[in-house]
Amino acid sequence: MQTSIVLFTCDLRLSDHPPLRAAVHGGGQVVPLFVRDPAVDRAGFAVPNRLAFLADCLRDLDAGLRERGGRLVLREGDTVTEVCRVAAEADADEIHMAGDTSAFACVRERRLRRALEADGRRLYVHDTVGTAVAPGAVTPASSDHFAVFTPYFRRWSEQSLRSVLDAPRAITVPAEVRSAPLPERGEVSGVSPQLCAGGETEGRRRFTAWLRSGVHTYASRHDDLAGDATSRLSPHLHFGTLSPVEVVCRARATGGADAEAYVRQIAWRDFHRQVLAARPDAAAHDYRTHRDRWRDGKDAAAEAAAWRQGRTGYPLVDAAMRQLRQEGWMHNRGRLLTASFLTKTLYLDWRLGARHFLDLLVDGDVANNQLNWQWMAGTGTDTRPNRVLNPLAQGKRHDPDGAYVRRWVPELANVEGAAVHAPWKLPEPERSRTGYPEPVVSLAEGLERFKRARGRS
Known part of the structure; x- marks a missing residue:
């Protein structure tokens, strides 16, 4: 009886899954496989919020497979080694997986194809997954x-677009293929308190x-x-x-x-x-360089720390940064504003911000995260690379009565209306009572510094 392997990566579902559909339609048995690869940990991508969400996803995927007579097989180790090992155990001729675009994924695919072909097996990579x-x-x-x-x-x-595919009705998994225990969200420490559920x-x-x-x-x-x-x-x-x-x-x-x-x-x-x-190098290098000499030194490090902590003195920026830490997610408008503030008001390297986002975002991936950061830094695909988002103007437009700020910056919860966006303008006794920090830099100074750096002043 023919046996196929479906290697799940960032496609943890049963509905509309071309690799799974191809394997099931081939007849015979199917091994639904996920490999926890330590290379992901070494690269710094296995962070608590995504590990917790992943645990939810794997357990839900396993439950869906069991409803159809199957189960998820989990292995830990080098992906290529583990896929080849499972293929030998199950005597699988075909391995199906989704295509991906990151440098890591491309190298993994090439290595896997070479190893499988050396064993007389075939790898099928499916687009639009x-x-x-x-x-x-x-x-x-x-x-x-x-x-x-x-x-x-x-x-x-x-x-x-291709047709949407139904989830398979039945899946038969070879009994002899063993699985490691599935992870549980509760085993992961350092998770954002309000992280959403996965699966x-x-x-x-x-x-x-x-x-x-x-x-x-x-x-x-x-x-x-x-x-x-x-x-x-x-x-x-x-x-x-x-x-x-x-x-x-x-x-x-x-x-x-x-x-x-x-x-x-x-x-x-x-x-x-x-x-x-x-352009796989755009994950770490400027897509379009302006030869920026990003600020460094003690003052820059202190400002970067204030930005991470949500204590820049600009309430809308700080609210978004605190939402990120609390939920492992941030509103898209907040992402744009906080990235503009770091790169153009503080004039700090976009890679510092991109790394911090990847450390916390449950949806953090290389393509969206790095290229959106480059877009806001003006080093990416934005046709207006020197645009700067003013947090006061953004507050007036997108949080006019300050409700978002009061939700995430409790020090300012008693400041009414739009005044919450500029607490430095409050009368002195009231301002001191909030305990909220002064701005790390004036917007005028930050803008002028950025213009000088880009040769526009």
Whole structure:
């Protein structure tokens, strides 16, 4: 009887899963396999929030497989070594997995293909598992990738998406293939207190609820910080408990400008992956350099620490940074503002911010995180690389009565209305009672320093 392996990576679901569908349709037995690779730990990506969410995802995936007569096989060790070992144990001829774009994933795929072929086995890599449109599926005439989003989105929108696949009804797993115990969220220390739950079941519940009650006001409310009107589906897209193809198809089926505005955000996600696939060094190096000489030294280190702690003296920045620590997630408008503040008001290296985000974000991945940071630092694909987001103007526009700030900065909970955005203007007795810090730098000084650094003053 033929046996196939499905290697799960960032695609921890049963619905709309091309590698799993191909393996099941091939007939015979299937080994659903996930490998906990210590190389991920060594690279600094195995952080508490994502490990806790991963534990939820693996347990939910195992439960779904058991409902269909199967089970998840977990191994720990080098991915290539463990896949080859399982293939030998199960006498598997075919291994199916999703394509990915990071440098780590590409090296893993090449190593795995060589090792399997040496054993007379075949590796099948499936596109559009983690993206709606495959990286490289659309390219401009003069380059191997789009460097500007708008023309990319135009072409992306013209693509016909593959059909959404149902989850398999039955899966038979060879009894002799052993599994390590599945992890539990409670085993992970250092998790953000309000971290959301993981798993396909939770992801599909959230998505269905979002389509019923959230997507219809997305265009007008997605920047409303206090309203918290985004989908919060990014962790599920990162871990693949939701399919981008299904998300786009179901959102489009609801119709309207709001649904299209949401679909545009999925296209941004695909855009970053096609950039990283073509320029893998952009994960650590400027995509477009301005030869920045980022500040360093004691003052810079102190300001970076204040930024991480949410004590910069600018309430909207600090609220977003505290939300990140508390939830392992941050509102998208907050991400833009905090990144602009670090790189352009403090003029500190975008890599410092990107690393801190990856240390805490449950949805943190190389493509979205690094390239969004570069976008805000002006070293990436932004066509206006010197734009600066003013926290006071952002507060007036996206948190006009200060509700978001009061939610996350309790020192200022008794400051009423828009005054919460500029506590340094409060009368002295009231200001002292808050215990809230003075601004680490004036906005005017930070802006002038940035302009000088970029040769624009």
